[in-house]
Amino acid sequence: MKRRHLLGLGALGLLGGWALRPTDRGREHDVYFAALNRHLQRDGDGLPTLLLDLDRLDANADLLAARLGGRLQLRLVAKSLASIGLLEYLAKRLQTQRFMVFHQPQLNRLARSFAQADLLLGKPMPVAAALNFYRQLPHHLDFDPDRQVTWLIDSQQRLMEYVELAKALGRPLRIALEIDIGLKRGGFGTPQALAEAMQQLRHLPALTLQGLMGYDAHVANNPPWQGQLQALRDADARYRQFISSAQTFTELWPAEPLLNGGGSLTYRLHAQQQTSLNEVAVGSALLKPAAFDTALLDEHQPALWIASPVLKALDGALPYAQSLQPLLKAWNPNRQHAYYLYGGRWPAQPVSPAGLDYDKLYGRSANQERLIGSATTQLTDRDWVFLRPAISEGLLDDFSELRLLRRGQLVGRWGTIGNA
Structure with a gap:
């Protein structure tokens, strides 16, 4: 009887295990x-x-425009929207000629395609890549890099390299200074470090300061016990400290400074909270690949x-x-x-x-x-x-x-x- 009982239990176990098989x-x-x-x-x-679904793209673009509500300028991110046709379409629908560029050949391509573009580098370029941009730029273009390209500077060493580039080219260069507002991916790490760079700029007339760029991708991935809103407030407080430091150099600080930041994962927070930024850079939110399935982008398709x-x-x-x-x-x-x-x-x-x-x-x-x-x-x-x-x-x-x-x-x- 005992053996028969054990066999029965074994059969029930096998049946139970079989019931757990994948559906x-x-x-x-x-x-x-x-x-x-x-x-x-x-x-x-x-x-x-x-395949690109234009109906869904339109819905995403219109949602983005409605959320920004004209309070923030929009800069389209070329690395995520790497098609001239796509960028032309979105630039017209969203009424912007501002682009963020991360790759030197793309920079040349956009300069040839958008005569009125305002191009901001999204990462610091090795000075050799910046030199290649000028070497490869046709002379007959309506595009004027002295007015329409802003190079990103993340350190005093790169600052001096771009001074030498400007001297070698015999032309002025526009720059923005990258600041670290919590991402820990480089840039000037403190308002004091930024002030030291500004001190140098006083003696470097070949470089013209346009403003600041601070990226805050870490805000979207902040741990639950702190929360996104608190992380945004912390990042924005750091950004404001950098602005205050830069503004003390009144002769260098532009009347209408570039204050760039945000991204697809955080643009909505900036639109809701009215942070210190005056423009946000957005690309992937318009296409919404799977890595951007977050609550902040739940209405994007x-x-x-x-x-x-x-x-x-x-x-x-x-x-x-x-x-x-x-x-x-x-x-x-x-x-x-x-x-x-x-x-x-x-x-x-x-x-x-x-x-x-x-x-x-x-x-x-x-x-x-x-x-x-x-x-x-x-x-x-x-x-x-x-x-x-x-x-x-x-x-x-x-x-x-x-x-x-x-x-x-x-x-x-x-x-x-x-x-x-």
Whole structure:
């Protein structure tokens, strides 16, 4: 009796364990992606494609403009919106010609494309890269770098390097001073250090101060026990200390100083709290890749997708465990099939059809990415899979163009900055 009782308990345990197996997460494309799938089957190029939904982009841009309400100037971040067509479209819709640039070749590209642009460097450039900008700038442009480019200076050493650059070029340079308001990523660390740089500027007429730049990305990731609002107040208090220090140099401080900061993750806080900034830099919030799924951006919509053709729809067997495949897919129906894509290793997660995932037992591939999923997805080698990027910066450079959607229809193309 005792043995029979133990066997019964063992059987119940096995049944209970079997009941805990993964559920089938697979679904067919929803209505939105099913329509895109049909359009790409008909009009796609058969290549991995970056898709931009203009309706969602418009909604994000209008939301951004409404939140800023004209109280803060907007500077578009080129590294996250790396397409001249996209930047032209947003500049017109958002009525700005201010751009933040992080890469010297992009700086040259924007100077050639936007005659009225106000270009601010978002990070300090090695002086050799700054020199390359002037060497590569055509002489016939309407764009005037002496009035339209502001270089970012983060240390006294770089300050002196740019003085030498200005002398070598025989032209004045506009600069902004980077200040550390809590991110701990460089810049002048204290108001006293900033004052020492201002003292030097008194004797450096080749450099013209435009203002300050203080980045506060840490505010969005502040620990819960302190909170975002307190972190913002602390960062803004530091910013104001730097302003007060700089303002004592009345002959150097501009009448209308540049006070730049913020970012996609914090612009809403600055708009609500009316901080010391007079402009914010925003890029990714307009496309809302997955890394920007935060409460502060909850009303923004994802507008960017990677679409890749399915090259092969196969049984999900692993090469070194084929005999175990019946057991593996019985335990986990989401391992029933394997789908190989054209390309891969993008910083993105599959979103449609639902239930697809990377195969951790197989590994990633930039050539033929393997996804696993259940038969419920109904995918064939005529279909496309859609992935949501985690970020947009750097991603656009991996593609030659953006394909544009309007009301679910493919309506055009914009080249990316690296390929336009």
